[in-house]
Amino acid sequence: MSEPRTSPEVCGMGHSMKRKEDPRFIRGKGNYVDDIQLPGMLHMDIVRSPFAHAKIKSIDASKALKIPGVLAVITGETLAKYNLHWMPTLMSDTQMVLPTEKVMYQAQEVAAVIATDRYVAADGVEAVEVDYEPLPVVVDPVKALAPDAPVLRTDKKDKKDNRIFHWQAGDRAATDKAFAESDVVVKQDMYIPRIHVASIETCGCVADFDRVSGKLTVYMTTQAPHAVRTVFALVAGHVGLSEEKIRIISPDIGGGFGGKVPVYPGYVIAVAASVVIGKPVKWVEDRMENLQADSFARDYHIHAELAAKKDGTMTALRIKTLADHGYTDAAANPSKFPAGLFSICTGSYALKHAFAEVDGVYTNKPPGGIAYRCSFRVTEAVHCIERITDVLAQELKMDPAELRLKNFIPPEKFPWKSALGWEYDSGNYPAALRKAMEIVGYEALRKEQAEKRARGELMGIGISSFTEIVGAGPSKQFDILGLKMFDSCELRIHPTGKALARFGTKSQGQGHETTYAQIIAEELGIPAAQVQVEEGDTDTAPYGLGTYASRSTPTAGAAGSLAARKVREKAKKIAAHLLECSADDLEWEPGKFSVKGSPSRSKTIQEIALAAYTNHPQGMEAGLEAVSYYDPPNLTFPFGSYIAVVDIDRGTGQVKVRRFVAVDDCGNIINPMIVDGQIHGGLAMGLAPALLEEISYDDEGNITGGSFMDYLLPTAVETPSWETAKTVTPSPHHPFGAKGVGESATVGAPPAIANAVVDALAHVGVRHVEIPITPEKVWRLLKENGLAE
Amino acid sequence: MIPSAFDYHAPASIPEAIALLSRFGESAKVISGGQSLLPLLKLRLGTAEHLVDIGRIAGLEYVREEGGSLRIGGRTRESVLERSEIVQTRFPILLDTARVIADPLVRNRATVGGNLAHGDPANDHPATMLALRATVVAQGPNGERTIPIDRFFTGLFATALAADEILTEIRIPVPPNRSGGAYMKLERKVGDYATAAAAAQVTLDGAGNFSQVGLALTNAGPVPTRASAAEDVLRGKRADEANIAEAARRAAKAASPTADRRGSVEYKREMARVLAVRALKKAVERAGGR
Amino acid sequence: MSRHDIQLTVNGASHRVQVESRLLLVHLLRENLRLTGTHIGCDTTHCGACTVLLDGEPVKSCTVLAVQAEGSQITTVEGLEQDGKLHPVQQAFWDKHGLQCGYCTPGMMMTGCALLARDKNPSEAQIREAISGNLCRCTGYSNIVKAIQSAAEQLRQQ
């Protein structure tokens, strides 16, 4: 990696600067939503449905209202008076805030109790009596499409079935032709299970409506405060909530991972309660509510087919997918992409032909289709292509590394136009894989594996060479509810040369206060320590679409550097005025302008900043600040190669991840320490769904895995010590060549682990195992193949 | 998650505690470490009008050898058991067990007595105590009585303790020379209940045969029970692979696990067998056998 | 239901409070005493975000009744810094990037402190085992382990 251009004092890009946000966190002085306590604040708790599909015959709140301290019980009928009982989803579907007729999934909000303290509110919830009439439940998305399936969305007058959308990409005819002409075709069904981000902080808010000023302030766990403000204004405009009177404050966030993008009913009910009662109302969900009612991720039923020549050259890819969206399409995707960016499924390979289709389906499950630390369905796409690639390698009896190296898009072919329409900005896939193989000692491991097999021991080596697509996105294609997916920075330089930079994104642990400061430091030479970064308050920060899908660095980060460059342009004019020379005679080095040829004649950015307020040229506006709204010309395409080494217990089927090597390429790096931290965390969230996490439902729509007893987050014991390394292939179109890295590891890790487990059993003909790879699944494979102890 | 309201009592002595339990009867519940009870109350699955906290009663936390048996105070925390020198040096099976109960933080509150008195077949100590042929000491209005562990577990979450009795001590006979024990647990992750687990305590004679055998399984049925059939197979026999394998088969055959997210009945029964083999082998090894 | 007057010492300061029987220790600390550095993450005794030291031992304060803490010494994350000097564990979490969103961090550090109070030279395996009752979603644990190792080194040198 190239050396930093700035000194450790300035701490621009490439320095592993210690995080500026940490001093408050390590002292327990972070400020999370549940830490906020306002005078007269009331507490809200929610009554939820035990049924997955049921008619609400009656709601009797009389007993609850008799409890001292219970002030109100809000139902769908209450909200219907204000026409607030339904709200739009990000995908322009509709979602109940509180039901007036029927519930559509287990744990759906049915009523809300407002009380003077959270203990009393909980007592109130227990005292609300709801009479349900259970209705037929549809859990299986395949059955949901059957002609005789009950139509779930009875609220939609003209809805005759449970299909939400059909989406497709690529040339079907050309792909079918390529398949017909190929030597080898492999097919594999795979299910990418429904999972939950389970950030350690759950969701919640404090809604504070001031009757006098008519101002609504909402402190909430949101990754996209500005978009939320606009949504609130659109949803509640008719009851007098006007956008200039709405202030969304996203304080410290205890992890987001995509789960804090949607607007959940709880937020809206709390706002309604505060407006009606005129007091602050706090709602914080508990863990079971969080797992059972908040947006899920994945739930893709995939059928994949890959065609190739005898020599292993991949020729075509064909994918058909059924997507279970729950009772409403509340996916957090860009509006024009109902299946997100699933069309990245051609992965890292020079495939000439591909065709992919996805059908979205309604079922009696919670809505969602959010990312789980990934960019819009990229994880599903990567698991699909990386798994089927190994199936092909097995079919051809080729080493999976060799097959990948043979089919990678050649480095010289970038920018690469993919068969499904994307223009990959840059990449060097062979370099990343070779580096990973070198670090892990690939040849030696294959030798060890052979020896162990001879001794009857089972170990596997699994590769995943993924390509991501992040940084949404160019306004011509990307919007959410019509809001274009640019992002922003507003930069002010104070007279003493210190800076304040505000952004439209919102960190949930990514370290923006540090990395954004380093970007400004890199561009202006102002020490990062002296750059104050602010996000998350819609009254002060410039409008932006928020932080998810690894978009902060590609969009807001870019805006930061462009704003700084605007400042530098003005600074140049001021420097010329101070040095009494022409601006064209000045040259920039980090921190100062000097006259070409006479470096002694120079002005530092601090001197220039002071002059901007005390001695600026006549005819020029005073001050030194700039705003940038960055509309990326393309997305960025981070990539990497991961290798997992696993050992399998032949008695129990337990899988132990012995080693995990991750070589990532996210372009130019702002803070190597933080990038490694992001990758470590992503790897753990890749291991989790590969081995442990799943939310499933029984035939009656009962959730299983609805608490941390059965929704299994890995601990430090199940997690290996990660081995990370980098290659650097800058993005040609990004202002400082960065690509975004927060999610690469979550996306790339699962197939590496799945491929390793299958590899351990490949010699007896095992070709596939579904995630999460539980001990019993492995044990059954051992048993079927006579390997069980 | 917030529990329903209840009254809390912190008696300073056992008689005081028993008096409270007698007074409140069924509406009272003893709280020891509370690591099973409090989550229940918070989920509002459980209710108790009165909690009688035995945590304030002095002298209920100890691990000592006395009169040929290891005596564990009813309110001894798992972490204390884990760090006890006698346990570390002479009762490896108890160390194995304490180390896999819940997680280290829970073990700083959870108690050995609570783990038994809860009567949960998924808890880890019942199998261990069965293998060790422990005796439970209970105190009630009519004074003290001892209950052999084989008669302690009477049903799913039910024990021989009366509503007004308190588990005050667990007594474990000190094993003779050439004894060894082990507890082997399969869990999905740290903190989980056992998918299956096996506790084995053996004593070998001069000829390397089993002279005493204790074997029991965790979460293998509604009530913690010893694998008697398996014990019978081994008693007096050579401590070899074949005998151990046969015993494990019998233990698994006798198990009646139920299917859940941890696994199917078939898988759990098979894991009972695998873990029984491993626990027995380890126990033999620790007993100085091959 | 019954209320109780209890006395307990939190971070060296003695407090007398009247509490309802069912009040959880974590709520006493967060709401009554406004020590919000101790967090709530799961309610079912799994995540450890609410970890505090109760008479020196790390426990999950969401599964302890406030009345049970009567007469005890409690240390929360706010009590780690002494005379403006960070505890070595705090310093190490900062130095080694042992935190990201910061939500599990206080609980994780309290567990780390208790471990190092008992053993100043734990192996990686012992550290991982010791923090296995604390869940972290951001860091993948590697840097947390490094931080505790680094703090151990600091403490050994003291």
Next chain:
Amino acid sequence: MAFEIVKTFVVRSPTEQVWSFLTDPEKVARCLPGAAITGKIDEKTWQGTMTVKVGPVSSSYKGKVAFEKLDTAAHTAEILATGQDVRGRGGADLKLTSSLATKGPSETEVTTTSRVNITGILAQMGRGMVQDVGDQIFQVFTQRVRAELEAPQATEARPAVAPAPSPPAKSEALDVGALGARAALRSPIFWLAIALIAGLFFLLFR
């Protein structure tokens, strides 16, 4: 979650006596603690409540039983029952067929087949032990039925493993007259089913 439970038990007592016992709700209520019939909705439908309390765990259900078939001559019946947890935590419905078979002059075999669907927190946290719970509650029930039929003087004896009864709420309100023979047979079975469900509350975790 859905499951089927088939149970058979033999009572040393003549079939007609067993039949009339099982069609006497008051006696039946004695066999299941905390059970009470609270009213009659129509000719074929009754309301009831049931509280089960074991250890720290207790749950109250309100339920409804609808009679489908009853063949007094053949001693067979089919009924539908639904129960909802009064705290809104879940519900259950049951389709049950039952029959009596004469095994001897004073020996009768009772066979019941229950198809139960469970919804809510019980199904979520079942830890898979519903069968175990069912068996235990069934044991208590059969023990008490036997106690009643085989040793009438032992009527008040309670088996050691019996869940402690909560006061049979409102049982004085039990309208025996209004119930009549038809309501009766399904009563024990209904309570058995609801007890099975309530028993699931055992399935706790730390």
